[in-house]
Structures are given as C-alpha cells and as structure tokens.
Amino acid sequence: MSKIIVRGGQRLVGNVRVSGAKNAVLPILAAALLAQDGESVIADVPFLDDVNTIQQVLAALGASLSYENETMRISAQQLSSYEAPYDLVRKMRASFLVMGPLLARLGCARISLPGGCAIGTRPIDQHLKGFEAMGAEIMLGHGFIEARANGRLKGAKIYLDVASVGATENIMMAAALAQGTTTIENAAKEPEIVDLANYLNAMGAIVRGAGTGVIRIEGVERMTGVRHTVIPDRVEAGTYMIAAAITGGDVHVEGAIADHLAPVISKMEEMGVEISETDTGIRVRASKPLRGVDVKTLPYPGFPTDMQSQMMALLMVSEGTSVVTETVFENRFMHVEEFMKMNGSIKVEGRTAIINGGVPLAGAKVCATDLRAGAALVCVALVADGETEITGIHHVDRGYVDITGKLASLGANIERVEAVSEAATAATAVDKLQTLASGIEAAVSAVAAQADTVLTAALASESVSEKKRDKDVSRLKPQPTWAVT
Ligand SMILES: CC(=O)N[C@H]1[C@@H](OP(=O)(O)OP(=O)(O)OC[C@H]2O[C@@H](n3ccc(=O)[nH]c3=O)[C@H](O)[C@@H]2O)O[C@H](CO)[C@@H](O)[C@@H]1O
Numbered sequence: 133m134s135k136i137i138v139r140g141g142q143r144l145v146g147n148v149r150v151s152g153a154k155n156a157v158l159p160i161l162a163a164a165l166l167a168q169d170g171e172s173v174i175a176d177v178p179f180l181d182d183v184n185t186i187q188q189v190l191a192a193l194g195a196s197l198s199y200e201n202e203t204m205r206i207s208a209q210q211l212s213s214y215e216a217p218y219d220l221v222r223k224m225r226a227s228f229l230v231m232g233p234l235l236a237r238l239g240c241a242r243i244s245l246p247g248g249c250a251i252g253t254r255p256i257d258q259h260l261k262g263f264e265a266m267g268a269e270i271m272l273g274h275g276f277i278e279a280r281a282n283g284r285l286k287g288a289k290i291y292l293d294v295a296s297v298g299a300t301e302n303i304m305m306a307a308a309l310a311q312g313t314t315t316i317e318n319a320a321k322e323p324e325i326v327d328l329a330n331y332l333n334a335m336g337a338i339v340r341g342a343g344t345g346v347i348r349i350e351g352v353e354r355m356t357g358v359r360h361t362v363i364p365d366r367v368e369a370g371t372y373m374i375a376a377a378i379t380g381g382d383v384h385v386e387g388a389i390a391d392h393l394a395p396v397i398s399k400m401e402e403m404g405v406e407i408s409e410t411d412t413g414i415r416v417r418a419s420k421p422l423r424g425v426d427v428k429t430l431p432y433p434g435f436p437t438d439m440q441s442q443m444m445a446l447l448m449v450s451e452g453t454s455v456v457t458e459t460v461f462e463n464r465f466m467h468v469e470e471f472m473k474m475n476g477s478i479k480v481e482g483r484t485a486i487i488n489g490g491v492p493l494a495g496a497k498v499c500a501t502d503l504r505a506g507a508a509l510v511c512v513a514l515v516a517d518g519e520t521e522i523t524g525i526h527h528v529d530r531g532y533v534d535i536t537g538k539l540a541s542l543g544a545n546i547e548r549v550e551a552v553s554e555a556a557t558a559a560t561a562v563d564k565l566q567t568l569a570s571g572i573e574a575a576v577s578a579v580a581a582q583a584d585t586v587l588t589a590a591l592a593s594e595s596v597s598e599k600k601r602d603k604d605v606s607r608l609k610p611q612p613t614w615a616v617t
C-alpha cells in the first residue's frame with residue numbers, strides 16, 4: 133500500500149506553482165469529441181490519474197490522443213464507439229461528461245451508471261432531464277444508461293433544480309451541435325464552466341452567459357479542434373494557501389487567480405491570515421495566532437465544498453469554536469473521524485461540524501477517504517507533533533500533481549513511500565522460484581553425476597573383485613594330484 137509520511141513542525145516558505153485545473157480539463161477533454169475537423173491541442177493539462185482515465189475513455193471511443201509536456205493533442209474526426217467502458221467510468225464519475233458530446237456527434241451514447249461515492253449519492257437526474265428536453269430518449273438497465281436522439285438534438289429551455297456543475301457542462305456540450313437555441317436556467321457559475329465555454333466558442337460554438345445563472349447556446353453545424361490553455365486549479369491553489377497558513381509560513385502560490393478564490397481568501401483573512409495578490413499569484417503569510425470562523429459551503433461564488441476539509445484543518449489550529457456547514461454534498465465529513473485520530477476535537481451533527489480549535493495535534497496512522505480529505509490530512513500532518521502516515525493516497529493522486537514534491541520544495545518534511553505492486557511481488561516470487569528450481573536442477577545433476585561416478589567405480593571394483601574372486605576361486609579349486617599326459 134502506497135503512503136505519504138509527514139513529520140510535522142516545519143514552517144513552509146517559498147514559491148509553489150499551481151497546475152492546470154482538474155475540474156476544467158476533464159470537461160474540456162470530453163468536449164474535444166465535438167470536433168469533426170482538426171486537432172485540439174490542450175495546454176497545461178495536469179499529470180493526474182483522472183486525466184489518464186478520461187484519456188482512456190476518449191481512446192475507447194475512437195479518438196486518437198498523445199500527451200507530452202503537459203500538452204494533450206486530440207483528434208476526434210473518426211469515432212468508432214458510443215460506449216464508455218464500465219471499468220473506466222467506475223474509476224471516475226466525470227467520465228459521464230462524454231454523454232453530451234456523444235449524443236451531439238453520434239446521436240447515441242451508452243455509459244455505465246457512475247453511481248455514488250464517499251461524499252454522497254451524486255445523482256445524474258439533471259443531466260438526463262436536459263438531454264430528454266432536447267429530444268433524446270433515455271433507457272436505463274443492466275447498470276447502463278443509453279441515450280438516443282432521433283436525428284439532431286433540438287434546442288430547449290432547461291431549468292436545473294440544482295445548479296449542478298456536471299449537468300451544466302454536459303448540456304452545454306450537447307447543445308453546441310444541436311438544432312436551435314438552448315437556454316440553461318439556474319446554471320452553475322463555476323470558473324470551470326467559463327473555461328469550457330471559452331474552449332467551445334473557440335471551436336466554433338456560440339455560448340453566451342457562462343459564469344452567470346443563465347447560459348444560452350446557439351447550436352452550430354460543425355466544430356473544429358483548436359488550441360486552448362486550461363485555467364489554474366483553484367482548489368490546488370487553495371490547498372497550498374491553507375498549508376502555508378497552518379504552518380505559520382510565507383508562501384507564494386504562483387498561478388493562483390484571486391478572483392476564483394474570493395470566498396477562501398475572505399475567510400482566511402477573517403481568521404487573521406495575511407493575503408496579498410501579486411502579478412503572478414497570491415502570497416500567503418500567517419504570523420500570529422488565528423481566529424476560528426464559521427464556514428458554509430455553497431455553489432460558486434460561495435465557499436467551495438472542495439475546500440471544506442482543508443479549511444477544517446486550519447480551523448483545528450485556530451482559537452475558539454468554529455462551525456462548518458456542508459450544504460452541497462450530504463456526506464462530506466468522512467475526514468472528521470481521521471482528524472480525531474490526530475487529536476482533533478470535532479463534533480458532527482447532521483451537516484454541521486463544530487470544531488473546538490487550538491487543541492495540540494498529534495501524528496497518527498490515518499486514511500484518506502476521498503481526494504480532498506487526503507489533502508486536508510496532509511495539511512494537519514504538517515503541524516501535528518511527530519509522524520503521520522497517510523494511506524488511501526490513490527484518492528490524492530486523482531487531483532494533485534506531485535503534492536509531496538511541491539510541499540517538500542517549501543520545506544515540509546514529507547515523503548511518499550510506494551507500495552510494491554502485487555504484479556511486481558508475484559514477478560519477484562516467480563524469479564525466486566526459477567532460481568530455486570535451477571539450483572535444484574543443478575544439484576540433482578551433480579548428485580546424478582556423482583552417483584554415476586560411484587556406480588562406475590563400484591562396477592569397476594566389482595568386476596575387479598569378480599576377477600579376483602575367480603582367481604581366488606580357481607586357487608581354491610582342488611588341484612589335480614595327477615598329471616594328465
Ligand atoms: C469533475 C468536477 O468538476 N467535479 C466537481 C463537480 O462535481 P459534480 O459536477 O458531480 O457536482 P454537481 O455540481 O453536479 O453536484 C452538486 C450537487 O447537486 C446534486 N446533483 C447533481 C447532478 C444531478 O443531476 N442531480 C443532483 O442532485 C449532487 O448530488 C450534489 O449534491 O462539482 C462539485 C460541486 O462543486 C465539486 O465538488 C466537484 O469537484
């Protein structure tokens with residue numbers, strides 16, 4: 133089992149560069165399927181497990197892709213399948229984002245149900261409601277969702293019951309090649325939606341209003357692959373801002389966009405963290421004891437649910453009592469139990485957690501229950517007394533590029549210990565058995581050769597003995613006492 137080991141107590145100082153946003157790049161790569169012509173060249177694509185998964189999904193659909201120096205090239209002129217394989221969708225629910233582009237391009241899509249995960253049930257009813265409004269027929273069964281359109285999708289007016297990020301993106305992509313105009317009301321406003329809209333527009337789509345609650349998409353006939361640079365990851369940036377503050381450090385988070393982080397910056401400033409915008413990012417300094425604050429997660433521009441656990445980590449080292457309310461996902465407090473193993477004093481009541489701050493934290497063996505929980509545990513470990521061992525880090529690999537390397541470059545005492553894979557263990561065992569077998573074979577041959585020598589010697593000695601015996605016997609034979617003449 134791979135793990136991250138942190139020895140707490142180091143103050144973080146220096147510059148850390150933010151990678152491209154996971155939550156922007158996944159829909160953008162899915163949208164590359166819409167290009168009947170040309171090649172898309174996407175820059176600042178982070179090297180993450182989720183990116184690898186979406187790359188495999190697109191390849192399974194017939195797109196050709198290459199990835200080098202954080203740049204992904206995608207050609208989707210010829211698609212050969214409309215089915216996203218179960219094994220990939222099961223790994224990452226964002227695989228479901230290929231449904232909109234497939235419906236628009238091929239008129240059909242078959243994707244296994246993405247299901248729930250550690251943070252809640254996460255239904256997809258709003259995505260499906262949008263596709264149905266645009267004329268698609270939806271069939272569910274055997275763990276799959278199949279959608280079929282009779283000809284081109286038709287533009288429609290769609291009101292989302294919840295401002296879902298994924299549903300807004302999926303419908304925007306489907307609508308880009310539909311006939312007529314689609315209006316999404318109560319649309320999500322996240323910066324990743326705006327990034328997707330910018331990419332779609334560069335490809336030839338007509339998307340207006342992204343970043344507001346109403347998005348209008350005028351369908352076009354064809355779209356072309358283009359070059360696009362992904363926005364910096366606001367959640368990764370926010371995580372390093374928390375890591376800096378929790379250690380009382382002084383860190384420049386290069387590439388962070390203050391506008392995208394307004395609610396996080398505002399809460400951290402309320403706590404007493406000094407934050408300033410620079411020409412290239414955000415500088416974070418924490419030099420005095422921090423104050424506890426109340427936080428409620430909300431869709432953008434509210435406080436992001438993806439920063440809730442990291443924020444809770446910071447509240448654990450702040451003075452006084454803080455209240456955190458999670459309104460986006462119904463079960464996103466799994467990290468609390470792990471924080472408590474590190475001496476955190478937290479009480480959960482439904483969707484609210486009450487944090488009694490300022491309690492000395494202690495290193496422990498803990499497990500990342502989801503992506504952001506893993507990052508938050510790393511933050512706590514940076515200030516905990518002694519050593520913390522974090523397992524379940526495959527979650528962290530979904531969304532953070534080299535978190536140990538980046539934190540170590542700021543002075544953290546952190547390392548990653550790789551598990552030896554089962555295949556590697558099996559291969560070593562086979563090697564050992566083969567060596568053992570050839571040893572035994574050599575030993576058997578040596579024994580056989582020796583036995584041969586002994587046998588030959590024995591036979592030789594027996595034949596000598598026989599001759600000798602014959603001789604002796606002949607000597608014993610009664611000698612004639614007369615001579616024959
Ligand atoms: C790849 C990606 O971008 N992931 C982000 C995206 O996830 P994702 O797009 O899955 O999140 P949504 O915005 O769709 O979910 C928000 C809420 O709406 C509910 N809902 C959603 C869809 C639906 O059809 N019906 C429904 O009820 C969900 O259960 C959840 O309670 O936004 C979340 C909320 O900011 C973030 O935490 C995730 O990091």
Ligand SMILES: C=C(OP(=O)(O)O)C(=O)O
Nearest residue numbers: 155225226438503504531
């Ligand atoms: C919940 C997250 O991602 P996903 O929607 O891909 O599970 C996240 O990025 O914190």
